[in-house]
Amino acid sequence: MHKKCEFCGSTTRIVRTYRHATCRRCRRVLYVVKNHPATVEKAWPMFHDYAILPEARQIKIPWKSDLPEELFGKRYKTMDREANSWYLVVTEYGNKPVEVFASTAMDNDFDLQSRIANLTALTRLVSLILRHIFLGERLTFAKVRNQLRRSSRQKNDLPDMLRKVLGNYK
Numbered sequence: 001m002h003k004k005c006e007f008c009g010s011t012t013r014i015v016r017t018y019r020h021a022t023c024r025r026c027r028r029v030l031y032v033v034k035n036h037p038a039t040v041e042k043a044w045p046m047f048h049d050y051a052i053l054p055e056a057r058q059i060k061i062p063w064k065s066d067l068p069e070e071l072f073g074k075r076y077k078t079m080d081r082e083a084n085s086w087y088l089v090v091t092e093y094g095n096k097p098v099e100v101f102a103s104t105a106m107d108n109d110f111d112l113q114s115r116i117a118n119l120t121a122l123t124r125l126v127s128l129i130l131r132h133i134f135l136g137e138r139l140t141f142a143k144v145r146n147q148l149r150r151s152s153r154q155k156n157d158l159p160d161m162l163r164k165v166l167g168n169y170k
Contacts, residue, residue, distance in 0.1 A: 010026070
């Protein structure tokens with residue numbers, strides 16, 4: 001028998017649990033992980049700001065069934081270096097940011113259209129990443145390309161060019 005817990009290194013009361021040498025405390029944790037994985041997944045975001053498993057996993061996807069139509073959001077007014085006012089909105093689910101939006105009072109300004117398309121692409125991709133981190137949404141190549149397509153405001157703006165170039169890859 002091992003003299004140390006394989007998980008925490010403790011040397012007191014080591015027993016065999018699921019083919020591993022464990023202390024009493026780690027044995028309880030292993031029991032919960034094995035028998036109540038949904039509890040672990042639910043508790044994980046309380047202490048960590050990254051996905052519990054980086055690879056794709058089969059979980060109940062909250063935004064397809066439980067995500068409410070209305071989410072709490074905070075609006076921030078900012079100003080860029082050319083003195084244009086911008087409004088950034090961060091929506092939350094379970095006190096975690098899951099979407100970001102950006103707009104300006106000058107959405108119809110033709111000179112800003114290219115910048116707005118780039119900003120839209122950025123916020124859509126950041127939102128996709130946030131949902132992956134905090135909700136476990138699976139990231140796919142198709143989702144990235146779709147967000148770029150939806151961000152484009154005119155032919156051959158930066159999101160459109162990126163989408164087209166990425167179309168060369170499968």
